[in-house]
Amino acid sequence: MIYGNIPVILMVISVVSCALALIFLGTYCLNKILDRSAP
Amino acid sequence: MHLIPQSWSHLHILVSVFPSVGLIFALGFYATAIIANSEAMKRTGLVVFVILGLLAIPTYLSGDGSAQDLAQNPKFTEDLVSDHLGWGVTALAMLALTGFAALIAVFRRRLSDNAIHLVLGLAIVTLGLMVVVGELGWEINHTEIKLATQKTPQVWSHVHIILNHFPTVGFVFALGFYIVALGLKNDVMKRTSLVLFVICAILGVPTFVTGNASMWALTDPPVRGISKAMINAHRDWALYTLFGLAFTGVTAWIQLWRFRHLGRFTNGSLVLVLAFAIVTLGVMAETGHRGGQINHPEIRVATDVQPTDATTGLSVTVEKEINQVIWFVPWQTVHFFGFALIFGTAFAVCLRVLGFWKSVSFASVHRILPLGVFGVVTNVFSGMLILQADSSRYLNEITFVPKVIFITIGAIAVLYFSVSERLWSVKAGEDAPISAKWVAALVLLSWTGVVMGGRLLPYV
Numbered sequence: 001m002i003y004g005n006i007p008v009i010l011m012v013i014s015v016v017s018c019a020l021a022l023i024f025l026g027t028y029c030l031n032k033i034l035d036r037s038a039p
Numbered sequence: 040m041h042l043i044p045q046s047w048s049h050l051h052i053l054v055s056v057f058p059s060v061g062l063i064f065a066l067g068f069y070a071t072a073i074i075a076n077s078e079a080m081k082r083t084g085l086v087v088f089v090i091l092g093l094l095a096i097p098t099y100l101s102g103d104g105s106a107q108d109l110a111q112n113p114k115f116t117e118d119l120v121s122d123h124l125g126w127g128v129t130a131l132a133m134l135a136l137t138g139f140a141a142l143i144a145v146f147r148r149r150l151s152d153n154a155i156h157l158v159l160g161l162a163i164v165t166l167g168l169m170v171v172v173g174e175l176g177w178e179i180n181h182t183e184i185k186l187a188t189q190k191t192p193q194v195w196s197h198v199h200i201i202l203n204h205f206p207t208v209g210f211v212f213a214l215g216f217y218i219v220a221l222g223l224k225n226d227v228m229k230r231t232s233l234v235l236f237v238i239c240a241i242l243g244v245p246t247f248v249t250g251n252a253s254m255w256a257l258t259d260p261p262v263r264g265i266s267k268a269m270i271n272a273h274r275d276w277a278l279y280t281l282f283g284l285a286f287t288g289v290t291a292w293i294q295l296w297r298f299r300h301l302g303r304f305t306n307g308s309l310v311l312v313l314a315f316a317i318v319t320l321g322v323m324a325e326t327g328h329r330g331g332q333i334n335h336p337e338i339r340v341a342t343d344v345q346p347t348d349a350t351t352g353l354s355v356t357v358e359k360e361i362n363q364v365i366w367f368v369p370w371q372t373v374h375f376f377g378f379a380l381i382f383g384t385a386f387a388v389c390l391r392v393l394g395f396w397k398s399v400s401f402a403s404v405h406r407i408l409p410l411g412v413f414g415v416v417t418n419v420f421s422g423m424l425i426l427q428a429d430s431s432r433y434l435n436e437i438t439f440v441p442k443v444i445f446i447t448i449g450a451i452a453v454l455y456f457s458v459s460e461r462l463w464s465v466k467a468g469e470d471a472p473i474s475a476k477w478v479a480a481l482v483l484l485s486w487t488g489v490v491m492g493g494r495l496l497p498y499v
Binding site: 007008011012014015016019020022023026027030031033034037038 | 293296297300301305364365366368369370372373376380406409410413414417
């Protein structure tokens, strides 16, 4: 049973990783830009 | 597709939404100008009222032309047309009067408070009349909103034909104000336009959802004269519009967030918002046009090529794919992460406003707000995909409507945190103003409602 679910589990891990990576990158860049432009 | 009207009816349904729905945005801008006491914004608002007053002419002429063109068409009832015409003439006369008062006010060297308040009062009365005229106008053509045979209630269609004009017409106004603000280099006007972009983006969500429900209300069981293929073409474009609104709304909000910290804008990022807005407006115009064609056969012309195959298109493909477990479960998992981000961020910021962690200034907690906004974007995207898996069922669950209403209220209320001057000046050890605490309570209540409404969907 578990073997049949492996593609779904892998897909969950991939999609969630991509979404979290994008959110992390977006937050990192925004804060970096803000700190650089701060007076 | 022809976007340029080639008949009185087409011109009328296009022009008439500006003095009605557009008046709400003009009034919002004008009220902001009065609150912010910005001379440039007040004068811009007055000029907009003059333009809307002038639009009374094409609105009346096209309405009169449509009435004559469609007099022999059995679909349109003479009584409904004459009711709409009677109220329409009254509303347009009041609109012209508002425009005339604004014209006199704008040419005076010094703006007097009396003149400003007179225009405001006239515009509010005009808006009240426009609400009646608009409703009587929809009823002339949209007889489907009275159908009682459909599995999905017709209230969805009724709300959609009203609501869809808010992000579209509002976006035109936001873009107009934004261009004027860039030209005048007026920061208050830039911020107001950016807030308008964000509000339009947020309103895109209930518009998309009500549109999806309207599709079922008009196709299950099928209604004579309504083509599913044409609806699919409209909702494919609606998907692109949703992305355009998301890009414009998020980049606009980021400018507001950065301005809060830096006290100034950077030209590059303002131009980026402008570019997104122009592209989105183009996509939105095509979406609106295809939406209008669904139930307005009188505006179609012989050269229009209408879709006939209801089994093709982006939305149909998404519906098929998202029904596979391999796609559904990952996006649902992402949706839960999005909720965690939104609620976590809102909870932390709201608790500070309500009086927790007073050792931290409001400016410090304001820095974490982008996490919540990213959560909203994640969930609009994943939620839209999940919805397509079984939209007919989801939309008819009793907790879906409150969920969507709470999303709209919660997202708009969060804007307050990035625009309030009083809240921004709350330093470490200081208490937030009572108005901010009420907004914080509203934000928490709304997002709690969203999470609960979503979780209850499959069970009640």
